[in-house]
Amino acid sequence: MTGPLQVVWFKRDLRVVDHRPLTLAVRAGPVLPLYIVEPGLWAQPDASARQWDFAAECLKELDQALSTLGQPLYVRTGEAAQILAQLHAQRGIAALWSHEETGNGWTYARDLAVAAWARRAGVPWHEPRQFGVIRRLKSRNGWARAWDQDMAQPLTPQPTALTRLEGFQGDRLPDSATVGLAPDPCPHRQTGGRTAALTILDSFLNARGRDYRFQMSSPVTAFDASSRLSPHLTWGTISMREVAQASAARMRDLRASGDPDASRWRASLVSFIGRQHWHCHLMQKLEDEPRIEFENLHPAYNGLRPQVADPDRLAAWSEGRTGFPFVDACMRALNQHGWINFRMRAMLMSFASYHLWLPWRETGLHLARKFVDYEPGIHWSQVQMQSGTTGINTMRIYNPVKQGLDQDPDGRFVRAYLPELSDVPGAFLHEPWAWPGAARLAYPPPLVDNAAAARAAREAVHAVRQGPAHGDQARDIVARHGSRKAGIPMRGGRRKPAASSSSSPGPDPQLTLDL
CATH class of the missing domain: 1.25.40.80 (Serine Threonine Protein Phosphatase 5, Tetratricopeptide repeat)
Known part of the structure; x- marks a missing residue:
C-alpha cells in the first residue's frame, strides 16, 4: 500500500472496541495506528511515573490487539505536530482521526498546534466524542438527556482487520525513567490494560x-x-x-x-x-472553562490564601505526617495504591485548604501526581469545590478526628498505614496526642489546632461570601456550570420530570464520584 494514510492518533483511548475514530478510519482507507510519547506532556507538574507505568501497560495490550488485527501500534517520541508533519511528508496523511480530549492546559495548547498544522497541510482532522462531554456547549439545559441518548447508542464494533503497512519502524515504548519521570514507587498500583x-x-x-x-x-x-x-x-x-x-x-x-x-x-x-x-x-466544566485548572472559578476568592504554600506544612501533608492519624493514613494509602475513595480525596483536599490554609493549585498538583486515575476535568473541579473557591457549593470543612471515628471506628485502616501508632490504645488512636504515653511516640503532634484552624478558615471564607458582588457572580457561575434539576440521578433518587429543567443547581455533587 503506497497511498496516503488514515492516521488514528491514540491519546487516552487505549482500546479497539467502541473506538469510533478507528472504525471510521478503517472504512476510509489503510490505517496507521499512532501513539506519540510526548516528553512535554510528561514534564508537566501533574504527571508522574505511576501514571506512565499504567499507561504503558495499556499501550502494550493495545499493541497486541492491533497486531492481531493486522497492523501493530506505531510509537513515536516527540512533538505531535512535528511527527504528523514528518508522516505527511514521507507518506501523505489523507485524514487524522482521534477522540476529542478534555485534558490539561498543555494538551489543550498542543491540540491547538495540531489543528493549526492540519489546516495548513490541508489534512482533515476528525474528532468524535469519547465521553458525554459536548464541545462548544451553549447551554446546560438538556445536557443529561443528551448524555443518556449518547450512552444508549450501540457500541462501535472493532474492525475485523487492518491492512498491514510496510516500512514503519517506530520507537520502542520507553520506561518512565527514559520519559524523564522521577522514581515513584507505588507497590499496590492497579494493573493497566x-x-x-x-x-x-x-x-x-x-x-x-x-x-x-x-x-x-x-x-x-x-x-x-x-x-x-x-x-x-x-x-x-x-x-x-x-x-x-x-x-x-x-x-x-x-x-x-x-x-x-x-x-x-x-x-x-x-x-x-x-x-x-x-x-x-x-x-x-473544564471543557467549558479551561481556566479553572489555574484560577479560582469565582474571582472573589483571589488573594484569599497565600500564593505560595508554606513548605513545611506542604511537606507534612504530602508525606502523611500532619499528626492527624486518619489524614496521614489516607495520604500514605494513596501513596502506595495510586487510588483512594472519593470521600477521602475530598477530606485530604479540604484539610489542606482549610486547616493548613494551603493554596489549592500546589496541593492539587500533588494529588494529581499521586492519582493513577487523574482526570483533569474531574480533578480541578473537585479541587476547587473542596477548597471553597467555586462560590456556589456548600463549604465543607471536614473534622479529621470525627472522620476517623466515623469511617474507621476500630482503627483497622489507621493501624495498617501508621505502624508507629501500634502501641496506642484504641480509645486514643484518632487523637494520640491525648494519650498519656504520647511523648514516646515516633509520630508528630498535630500540625495545627483542629478547632481553631477550622474556625479561622470558616470565618475567612464566610467573609468573602458576604461581599457585595459575590451573589451576582455566583449566579452567573450556576448558569454556566450548574447541574439542572432534571438532570442527574444520585443517592438512589429518581429523576424529576423534565419540565423542571432550569438554570438552578441540582444536588451538590460533592462526595459522589466513586468509580
Whole structure:
C-alpha cells in the first residue's frame, strides 16, 4: 500500500472496541495506528511515573490487539505536530482521526498546534466524542438527556482487520525513567490494560458491588466495594458507553431475578449509574472553562490564601505526617495504591485548604501526581469545590478526628498505614496526642489546632461570601456550570420530570464520584 494514510492518533483511548475514530478510519482507507510519547506532556507538574507505568501497560495490550488485527501500534517520541508533519511528508496523511480530549492546559495548547498544522497541510482532522462531554456547549439545559441518548447508542464494533503497512519502524515504548519521570514507587498500583478493565467491571457488577452504596465512603471497605474502574476510564481501556450499558443490563437482570439481595444490588447500581453522569458533568466544566485548572472559578476568592504554600506544612501533608492519624493514613494509602475513595480525596483536599490554609493549585498538583486515575476535568473541579473557591457549593470543612471515628471506628485502616501508632490504645488512636504515653511516640503532634484552624478558615471564607458582588457572580457561575434539576440521578433518587429543567443547581455533587 503506497497511498496516503488514515492516521488514528491514540491519546487516552487505549482500546479497539467502541473506538469510533478507528472504525471510521478503517472504512476510509489503510490505517496507521499512532501513539506519540510526548516528553512535554510528561514534564508537566501533574504527571508522574505511576501514571506512565499504567499507561504503558495499556499501550502494550493495545499493541497486541492491533497486531492481531493486522497492523501493530506505531510509537513515536516527540512533538505531535512535528511527527504528523514528518508522516505527511514521507507518506501523505489523507485524514487524522482521534477522540476529542478534555485534558490539561498543555494538551489543550498542543491540540491547538495540531489543528493549526492540519489546516495548513490541508489534512482533515476528525474528532468524535469519547465521553458525554459536548464541545462548544451553549447551554446546560438538556445536557443529561443528551448524555443518556449518547450512552444508549450501540457500541462501535472493532474492525475485523487492518491492512498491514510496510516500512514503519517506530520507537520502542520507553520506561518512565527514559520519559524523564522521577522514581515513584507505588507497590499496590492497579494493573493497566483492557483485560484488567473487563475483569474488574464484571467482578463489580456481579460480586463486589452489592453494598457499594453503603461501603464506598470508608477506606476500610471502599478498596473492594468501589468499582475501581476510574483509571481505566481515564486511560480509555474501556469506554463509558460500555460501562453504562453493562450497568443498565445488570439492572434489568436484577429486576427479573429472584435474588434475595436484588434490592440491595439495585440501590447500589442506581448510585453507580448516577456517578457515571457526574463523571462527565464535572469534565464538562473544564471543557467549558479551561481556566479553572489555574484560577479560582469565582474571582472573589483571589488573594484569599497565600500564593505560595508554606513548605513545611506542604511537606507534612504530602508525606502523611500532619499528626492527624486518619489524614496521614489516607495520604500514605494513596501513596502506595495510586487510588483512594472519593470521600477521602475530598477530606485530604479540604484539610489542606482549610486547616493548613494551603493554596489549592500546589496541593492539587500533588494529588494529581499521586492519582493513577487523574482526570483533569474531574480533578480541578473537585479541587476547587473542596477548597471553597467555586462560590456556589456548600463549604465543607471536614473534622479529621470525627472522620476517623466515623469511617474507621476500630482503627483497622489507621493501624495498617501508621505502624508507629501500634502501641496506642484504641480509645486514643484518632487523637494520640491525648494519650498519656504520647511523648514516646515516633509520630508528630498535630500540625495545627483542629478547632481553631477550622474556625479561622470558616470565618475567612464566610467573609468573602458576604461581599457585595459575590451573589451576582455566583449566579452567573450556576448558569454556566450548574447541574439542572432534571438532570442527574444520585443517592438512589429518581429523576424529576423534565419540565423542571432550569438554570438552578441540582444536588451538590460533592462526595459522589466513586468509580
